[in-house]
Amino acid sequence: xxxxxxxxxxxxxxxxxxxxxxxxxxxxxxxxxxxxxxxxxxxxxxxxxxxxxxxxxxxxxxxxxxxxxxxxxxxxxxxxxxxxxxxxxxxxxxxxxxxxxxxxxxxxxxxxxxxxxxxxxxxxxxxxxxxxxxxxxxxxxxxxxxxxxxxxxxxxxxxxxxxxxxxxxxxxxxxxxxxxxxxxxxxxxxxxxxxxxxxxxxxxxxxxxxxxxxxxxxxxxxxxxxxxxxxxxxxxxxxxxxxxxxxxxxx
Amino acid sequence: xxxxxxxxxxxxxxxxxxxxxxxxxxxxxxxxxxxxxxxxxxxxxxxxxxxxxxxxxxxxxxxxxxxxxxxxxxxxxxxxxxxxxxxxxxxxxxxxxxxxxxxxxxxxxxxxxxxxxxxxxxxxxxxxxxxxxxxxxxxxxxxxxxxxxxxxxxxxxxxxxxxxxxxxxxxxxxxxxxxxxxxxxxxxxxxxxxxxxxxxxxxxxxxxxxxxxxxxxxxxxxxxxxxxxxxxxxxxxxxxxxxxxxxxxxxxxxxxxxxxxxxxxxxxxxxxxxxxxxxxxxxxxxxxxxxxxxxxxxxxxxxxxxxxxxxxxxxxxxxxxxxxxxxxxxxxxxxxxxxxxxxxxxxxxxxxxxxxxxxxxxxxxxxxxxxxxxxxxx
Amino acid sequence: xxxxxxxxxxxxxxxxxxxxxxxxxxxxxxxxxxxxxxxxxxxxxxxxxxxxxxxxxxxxxxxxxxxxxxxxxxxxxxxxxxxxxxxxxxxxxxxxxxxxxxxxxxxxxxxxxxxxxxxxxxxxxxxxxxxxxxxxxxxxxxxxxxxxxxxxxxxxxxxxxxxxxxxxxxxxxxxxxxxxxxxxxxxxxxxxxxxxxxxxxxxxxxxxxxxxxxxxxxxxxxxxxxxxxxxxxxxxxxxxxxxxxxxxxxxxxxxxxxxxxxxxxxxxxxxxxxxxxxxxxxxxxxxxxxxxxxx
Numbered sequence: 046x047x048x049x050x051x052x053x054x055x056x057x058x059x060x061x062x063x064x065x066x067x068x069x070x071x072x073x074x075x076x077x078x079x080x081x082x083x084x085x086x087x088x089x090x091x092x093x094x095x096x097x098x099x100x101x102x103x104x105x106x107x108x109x110x111x112x113x114x115x116x117x118x119x120x121x122x123x124x125x126x127x128x129x130x131x132x133x134x135x136x137x138x139x140x141x142x143x144x145x146x147x148x149x150x151x152x153x154x155x156x157x158x159x160x161x162x163x164x165x166x167x168x169x170x171x172x173x174x175x176x177x178x179x180x181x182x183x184x185x186x187x188x189x190x191x192x193x194x195x196x197x198x199x200x201x202x203x204x205x206x207x208x209x210x211x212x213x214x215x216x217x218x219x220x221x222x223x224x225x226x227x228x229x230x231x232x233x234x235x236x237x238x239x240x241x242x243x244x245x246x247x248x249x250x251x252x253x254x255x256x257x258x259x260x261x262x263x264x265x266x267x268x269x270x271x272x273x274x275x276x277x278x279x280x281x282x283x284x285x286x287x288x289x290x291x292x293x294x295x296x
Numbered sequence: 297x298x299x300x301x302x303x304x305x306x307x308x309x310x311x312x313x314x315x316x317x318x319x320x321x322x323x324x325x326x327x328x329x330x331x332x333x334x335x336x337x338x339x340x341x342x343x344x345x346x347x348x349x350x351x352x353x354x355x356x357x358x359x360x361x362x363x364x365x366x367x368x369x370x371x372x373x374x375x376x377x378x379x380x381x382x383x384x385x386x387x388x389x390x391x392x393x394x395x396x397x398x399x400x401x402x403x404x405x406x407x408x409x410x411x412x413x414x415x416x417x418x419x420x421x422x423x424x425x426x427x428x429x430x431x432x433x434x435x436x437x438x439x440x441x442x443x444x445x446x447x448x449x450x451x452x453x454x455x456x457x458x459x460x461x462x463x464x465x466x467x468x469x470x471x472x473x474x475x476x477x478x479x480x481x482x483x484x485x486x487x488x489x490x491x492x493x494x495x496x497x498x499x500x501x502x503x504x505x506x507x508x509x510x511x512x513x514x515x516x517x518x519x520x521x522x523x524x525x526x527x528x529x530x531x532x533x534x535x536x537x538x539x540x541x542x543x544x545x546x547x548x549x550x551x552x553x554x555x556x557x558x559x560x561x562x563x564x565x566x567x568x569x570x571x572x573x574x575x576x577x578x579x580x581x582x583x584x585x586x587x588x589x590x591x592x593x594x595x596x597x598x599x600x601x602x603x604x605x606x607x608x609x610x611x612x613x614x615x616x617x618x619x620x621x622x623x624x625x626x627x628x629x630x631x632x633x634x635x636x637x638x639x640x641x642x643x644x645x646x647x648x649x650x651x652x653x654x655x656x657x658x659x660x661x662x663x664x665x666x667x668x669x670x671x672x673x674x
Numbered sequence: 675x676x677x678x679x680x681x682x683x684x685x686x687x688x689x690x691x692x693x694x695x696x697x698x699x700x701x702x703x704x705x706x707x708x709x710x711x712x713x714x715x716x717x718x719x720x721x722x723x724x725x726x727x728x729x730x731x732x733x734x735x736x737x738x739x740x741x742x743x744x745x746x747x748x749x750x751x752x753x754x755x756x757x758x759x760x761x762x763x764x765x766x767x768x769x770x771x772x773x774x775x776x777x778x779x780x781x782x783x784x785x786x787x788x789x790x791x792x793x794x795x796x797x798x799x800x801x802x803x804x805x806x807x808x809x810x811x812x813x814x815x816x817x818x819x820x821x822x823x824x825x826x827x828x829x830x831x832x833x834x835x836x837x838x839x840x841x842x843x844x845x846x847x848x849x850x851x852x853x854x855x856x857x858x859x860x861x862x863x864x865x866x867x868x869x870x871x872x873x874x875x876x877x878x879x880x881x882x883x884x885x886x887x888x889x890x891x892x893x894x895x896x897x898x899x900x901x902x903x904x905x906x907x908x909x910x911x912x913x914x915x916x917x918x919x920x921x922x923x924x925x926x927x928x929x930x931x932x933x934x935x936x937x938x939x940x941x942x943x944x945x946x947x948x949x950x951x952x953x954x955x956x957x958x959x960x961x962x963x964x965x966x967x968x969x
Contacts, residue, residue, distance in 0.1 A: 154515050441903075623772070
């Protein structure tokens with residue numbers, strides 16, 4: 046992948062604050078994801094991880110602060126426009142188009158993203174389906190798939206417009222070890238083939254430690270620590286916030 | 297891996313639209329032929345009205361079925377189309393009496409069926425655009441509520457703007473321009489249009505907004521604009537249906553574009569399965585037939601030789617009970633989320649698989665059966 | 675317009691608003707625990723009227739007929755829930771909506787068939803139409819009682835929802851449908867309670883409505899449910915406070931148009947009011963009090 050050349054390939058939040066009716070979900074978070082980089086976002090429940098993803102992806106507007114996708118200021122953009130800038134995402138509770146087929150789910154990602162005008166996406170969609178092992182269920186309604194497959198459909202859909210950045214919200218939720226190993230493989234492959242930067246939120250610390258080059262720790266809406274997995278693992282504040290060695294052992 | 301090189305979307309699309317259209321057009325034409333050959337008098341009237349109803353219902357299905365947002369207002373557009381048809385087709389001498397306020401170029405116009413329907417379609421599109429611009433920016437429930445307001449406001453306008461509509465006295469003297477064949481043709485054209493829309497890129501995006509508006513937005517779909525597009529298309533088709541209807545029934549009043557008709561239209565799409573075009577047509581057929589039978593029972597006071605109390609409103613009540621029962625047992629409607637051709641293909645596959653136990657698993661079958669009470673969130 | 679007339683209209687709006695608030699609250703009650711906009715709610719008002727008609731015309735004292743009417747509304751509400759809506763509990767919004775529409779049509783036709791397709795007069799106690807003077811204001815006893823009864827009912831309901839166990843679990847369910855689902859078997863009780871309260875409110879409103887109208891007709895439930903629906907949307911669907919607030923807002927809008935429109939345009943009061951509602955929704959799609967939230 047290209048080297049980090051200036052602002053071209055950064056996803057960046059600057060001092061993002063989000064207040065909900067008196068509740069300070071985010072208190073000024075600055076976070077950067079470079080193209081081709083995999084960054085993990087971890088923290089205890091309620092620390093603001095999903096809120097941050099929602100703000101970055103345009104689902105929520107920040108109370109203050111800015112969001113940049115490359116050189117473009119995405120702060121005031123709604124989710125569809127943010128997607129057009131090259132940011133894809135998945136959701137904590139899988140949000141598929143339940144009664145549409147798997148193929149149609151991915152197709153919607155392809156025809157609505159930034160390469161949407163006039164292009165025939167059939168080949169791309171077919172390739173994605175094959176890539177994710179979904180070819181054999183392409184015409185089945187999305188709701189009829191087992192949970193793990195549904196996750197993959199969601200990721201495939203997010204990748205369909207070839208985004209520069211992929212935001213994954215707890216993709217390993219409900220998965221056992223084998224499944225999360227597979228997920229790890231998928232994400233690494235995605236990064237290798239598509240060159241996107243990945244921001245992944247999850248509680249599965251084994252996955253996060255194995256996957257991410259950098260980890261960003263949030264607690265109570267603020268950045269607690271940031272750095273390589275090794276550094277973060279030994280950070281006393283992080284250990285305290287995660288309540289105990291048992292958790293750290295898992296890392 | 298996918299087989300060879302996947303066909304282009306345009307050719308897949310063409311094939312889907314062709315199959316879907318034929319699945320509807322062929323039965324419609326057959327019904328038309330049978331009606332023409334066998335039906336006379338009141339029965340023939342019923343059949344022709346059925347084909348016109350199909351157009352009305354498809355207008356509703358295009359919007360509500362694809363977007364998942366209930367619209368009470370489709371009947372208001374039918375009314376718009378009817379009044380436009382009246383302005384354009386009523387003979388000049390009578391028109392001057394009925395609508396003294398019309399501008400002269402409209403007053404002078406005396407159009408035939410097709411031009412008047414086309415103008416009605418354009419008028420419907422314009423009205424829909426004007427109304428749609430504000431309401432499509434609202435959230436789903438607010439938007440549905442606005443269509444309720446639209447219905448009541450439209451009825452108020454139809455009933456009170458006497459110089460344009462003659463208020464509650466209604467309109468008459470429309471020329472009888474509609475034959476069984478024009479009705480069948482209109483139903484077929486509407487069916488093709490609805491199918492073509494549903495499978496198009498826009499149609500797919502609208503369906504995404506129905507399934508999960510947030511996920512659609514996050515996938516890059518401009519939810520508001522997509523809804524506006526389908527709203528305008530639906531209004532246009534409904535107005536066309538109204539123009540057609542007016543030139544068959546020859547007289548109407550504002551009460552024909554209000555709650556009774558809304559109930560009937562909604563019943564038709566909900567029973568068949570609102571997500572599918574064939575569901576709407578099927579629902580229309582079922583309700584038309586059932587209602588006719590019930591009306592006959594109510595009038596004759598007998599059902600299959602058994603005496604039935606002569607009760608006013610029996611037909612309506614029985615119809616409501618039947619629709620309720622169908623919904624309790626199949627909340628997603630009779631066809632659910634699959635078009636007729638998809639059901640047909642599924643049964644064919646099952647038959648074939650039954651004969652050969654060694655055949656490969658079927659790609660379109662559900663990967664696992666859906667849960668028992670999958671009432672499904674539209 | 676003089677200030678005393680202004681005040682008079684203000685009082686009228688308060689009275690109308692309190693009826694609308696009662697109606698809206700009954701509708702919102704069911705919506706907030708089940709996500710169902712119950713179009714058959716209007717028939718609860720109608721059944722109150724019809725019960726009173728049947729009893730009063732047979733010589734039963736008015737106040738007994740009134741209580742029976744309210745009881746009938748509660749009973750019908752519970753019946754509806756058990757037979758038509760429980761089997762459909764997990765169905766889509768549109769299916770539920772349409773089912774309630776179907777139930778409404780069925781009940782209307784039952785009235786048509788068992789009583790009469792035509793309007794029937796319901797005599798009310800004479801004192802209700804007598805007029806009371808409060809300073810510069812005149813109001814009929816009916817108006818005064820309507821406002822008082824509505825206010826008392828609302829206050830009682832608030833206390834119930836805040837203090838009683840049943841009330842609190844209802845509020846919890848109202849906050850979040852998923853809570854209701856998670857409650858499993860208990861959800862039946864909570865939902866039944868919501869329907870019962872809904873019926874009670876409809877019954878009380880129905881008594882006041884029939885006293886004002888003086889008659890019953892098969893389709894009489896249509897106007898109450900429409901007003902209730904509009905009021906809840908103005909206030910914010912899913913919000914019980916919003917329903918009450920919306921009822922008053924709607925009444926004020928209607929009275930305003932009633933006053934400013936010339937007599938030739940009087941039939942347009944409702945359409946104009948709806949236009950204003952549309953404008954409100956455009957700027958505040960969540961309703962004036964916005965979003966979900968119990969009392």
